[in-house]
Amino acid sequence: MAVVLLVGGGFLAFSMLGGGDEDTEAKQGQGQSQGSGQDQGKEGATAAVPKVVKSTAGELRYDAQATADLYPPEKRNPASYPELKGLAQVDSVYYPQDNRSVNLAVHTGSGTVSDPAQRVAAAFAPNAMAGKPKDFDLQDPTAKGAVLRCGISKGKGEYIPLCVWADRTSVGDVLGLGEATSPSLKKVDLKTLAQQTVDLRKAMRGGSGG
Numbered sequence: 098m099a100v101v102l103l104v105g106g107g108f109l110a111f112s113m114l115g116g117g118d119e120d121t122e123a124k125q126g127q128g129q130s131q132g133s134g135q136d137q138g139k140e141g142a143t144a145a146v147p148k149v150v151k152s153t154a155g156e157l158r159y160d161a162q163a164t165a166d167l168y169p170p171e172k173r174n175p176a177s178y179p180e181l182k183g184l185a186q187v188d189s190v191y192y193p194q195d196n197r198s199v200n201l202a203v204h205t206g207s208g209t210v211s212d213p214a215q216r217v218a219a220a221f222a223p224n225a226m227a228g229k230p231k232d233f234d235l236q237d238p239t240a241k242g243a244v245l246r247c248g249i250s251k252g253k254g255e256y257i258p259l260c261v262w263a264d265r266t267s268v269g270d271v272l273g274l275g276e277a278t279s280p281s282l283k284k285v286d287l288k289t290l291a292q293q294t295v296d297l298r299k300a301m302r303g304g305s306g307g
Contacts, residue, residue: 099216157194167183187205187207188205199276202271203272204272213262213264221261256281
């Protein structure tokens with residue numbers, strides 16, 4: 098089933114494929130950096146991809162097969178993510194332990210980020226949004242100048258929640274898929290996605306500020 102969504106640097110096209118093999122899953126496995134050359138961050142670090150993320154909104158589990166299906170190498174285009182330019186990029190997909198019908202598509206970049214606010218603005222600029230995106234508390238007093246912004250993008254008949262964080266050493270896009278989307282704007286739970294984004298960032302950065 099082909100899907101086209103608004104995400105990060107604009108339209109992201111991908112196929113939600115059924116099944117898959119172990120070799121594909123292994124190649125897309127936990128913690129693999131998918132950036133190379135000019136995409137590598139100056140510091141050479143990449144975000145961790147923990148198998149389990151503790152979250153006040155409900156425990157999140159990493160899904161290697163969904164990651165392989167959602168981000169196959171032939172569909173990955175770094176130019177689609179201007180907010181991640183010059184950073185080492187890693188893709189991952191998580192789902193809440195109590196609801197497999199929700200997927201969180203996570204695209205992160207690690208390295209040196211001189212202007213976090215500009216990176217977040219770059220992520221939202223190309224997207225058609227249902228109202229003005231809102232800034233949320235990153236819940237990290239050590240991350241000076243960091244920004245967490247969430248909004249609802251307008252897809253084809255669906256409203257899609259999107260959160261983006263940026264600090265001095267990382268940028269991350271978190272897109273709510275499956276039952277996180279809705280044809281009704283009022284039913285999109287942006288507050289929950291914001292909390293999940295806070296917890297994903299903390300786990301992927303090992304709890305360190307930026």
